[in-house]
Amino acid sequence: MNYVQAADDYLMYLEVEKNYSVNTLKSYAFDLKLYGEFLLTNNRSLDLNDFTSSSVRRFVKDQVINHQIKPRTLQRRISCLKSFSQYCLKENYMKMNFTEGIQAPKADKKLPKYMSLQELKKLFSYLENDSRPQGIRNELMFKLLATTGMRRQELVDLTWEQLDFSSQTIKILGKGKKERLLPLHPTVLPLFLKYQGTLKESQIYYSEPIFYNARNQQLNPRGLHKIFKQVLERAGLPSHRFSLHHLRHTFATLLLQNDKNKVDLRTLQELLGHKSLVTTGMYTHIDFEQKKKAI
Template sequence: MNLQELQKLFRYLENDAGRFAIRNHLMFKLLATTGMRRSELVDITWEQLDLFNNTIRIHGKGKKERLLPLHPMIVPLIVDYKNSLPEYLLHPSQPVFINKNGDQLNPRGLHKIFKETLEKAGLPPKRFSLHHLRHTFATLLIQENKENVDLRIVQELLGHESLVTTQVYTHVDFEQKKKAIDSFNIFEAPS
């Protein structure tokens, strides 16, 4: 997803008034601002969220834990979502994201909701997957914040074991470099 497509998705989420609008708004913005995997998102319990320090503790692949800062736009969404739920669903061990039956949302259900949301937002559901939000997060983080973000930070945020895995997100910069070189016309004869 490019920045404009992500913004289109966000605009839809911000204006949606459906039954699960608050939950969906939080879920997809949380994915887009943390780069977490869909399995990590559906496994979050309330005790993993620390609204005092604005962090979330993620249990990643291989039971590896990582602490992620929450983007400032996420905290009020969490508060709104929390206020929309009955108290019994807020126990620290309870899953944060639940389905229409009050059970923990699973990755397949999240995928289905994402596809429906894309369609309603006017984005092609066959073109994007939940993993695209992870890629979009990493790519835009590197692309838009070159002076503040290095590859090791992105590696830690994504929970990658190896820096080589994270280096795939530097392709954008290489494409920009290639475009710049291709447009460099010093070798063409003057007309």
Template sequence: MNFTQAADDFLMYLEIEKNCSHNTLRSYAYDLKCYKEFLINQNRSLDLHDLTPSTSRRFIQDQVINHGVKPRTLQRRISCLKSFSQFCLKENYTKIDFMAGIQVPKADKKLPTYMTLDELKKLFHYLENDNSRLAYRNHLLFKLLATTGMRRQEVVDLKWEQVDLNNKTIRIYGKGNKERLLPLHPIVIPLFHEYRKHLLDYQLHSSEPVFLNKNGCKMNPRGLHKVFKEILEKAGLPPKKFSLHHLRHTFATLLLQESKNKVDLRTLQELLGHESLASTAIYTHVDFEQKKKAINSFLLE
């Protein structure tokens, strides 16, 4: 079996049978493309029967040494190839597990970047006083992100049928099309009503996207990222320091730090749509104020 045909079959399997998200499919397709290009550049066979663990190890070495691929990206690339190898074995495309014995490297455990409460208030202050043409959209959009922890793709895919203003809830379709129901924060309810007043009747249809670009079409993730960077700069915040995903980190961190009623990790996991509690656990390491109180309580006199 040829590598290209097997890769196409694998991606189809992920899309149809595993119901993977578009982002996952795009990432895996790129990982497979990188492996194929390595084989071609090294004048190696594209026949699956000729692939061995040694071939895969040389690919990984090439990624690190010649392409400077970082541990987190390498983790995903190896994970993709391991899944691909198992798929090929199951489909009898090959008899050799060409990823056998290959370990995923440990990534650096970095604490998530997030805005402080004062920085978030600074962003909100700008949004509340903005008079630009798209001010109503931006005001709702970024306060919604900051109070729900939604992912960038989740918010651009949001349709009116997912928003229930009567019950003050929002239905999110996350990674792998997994559903979660979130309560809307009281501050965004009036913003939804105000934003709706500035849309045409057809734009409020249940099947229409909630957030539109300047041309009245559905926003895309890249466009949303660009808008966010521009707003950060106008709000007096460093655009190079924060990304949209950092707004998600901000939601999780401040929820743990500032909430009067302590939020448990399981609840935060549900809010963020994490499949594993381990993904949520990173936010337990960022409460510096709690650490400070603990140190100050350590009496040495």
């Protein structure tokens, strides 16, 4: 079986049967393309039965030495090849697992960066006093991110039908198109109504996207990132220090720091839409802070 055809079949399998997100599919397609290009550049066969673990190790070495790829990215690329290999074995495209014995390098475990409550209040204060035409949209977007912990892709994908004002909830379509229901903060609800007043009637139809850019097109993640950096600068906060994902970290951190209403990691896992509790475990540094206070 030819590698290119097998890779195409594998990506189709991930999209149709495994229901992987668009971003994950793009990442896997890129990783598979890189490995194929590496094989061609080094005059290696593209026949799956000729694949060996030695070629994978050389690919990993090339990624580290010649391209300075970081461990976390390398982990994903190796994981992609391992998953692809398992798929090919299951489909009888080849006889041997060419990733057997390959181990991904360990990535440094870093504590998540987040805004302090004072920094978040400073951001909110600017948003509430921004009189520019897009001010109400920006206030709604960033308060929504900070009070729900949703991902930036989940925010730009929002449509009006995902909102339920009567129950004050919002339905999020997360990774793998998995749904989760989140409560809306009371301060966000009137912002939605105020924001609707700035849109055309056709733009608030139930299947229409909620957020638009200055050209009245659906906002994309890159555009949202650019707007956030501009807002940080205007609010007097260091734009180089924070990214949109840090608002997600801020949401999780401030929840766990709340002494009045204790939130456990399992609840936080459901709110953030993490597949594994291990991922949510990155926020256990907050437990350490609580212990520090107690001592």
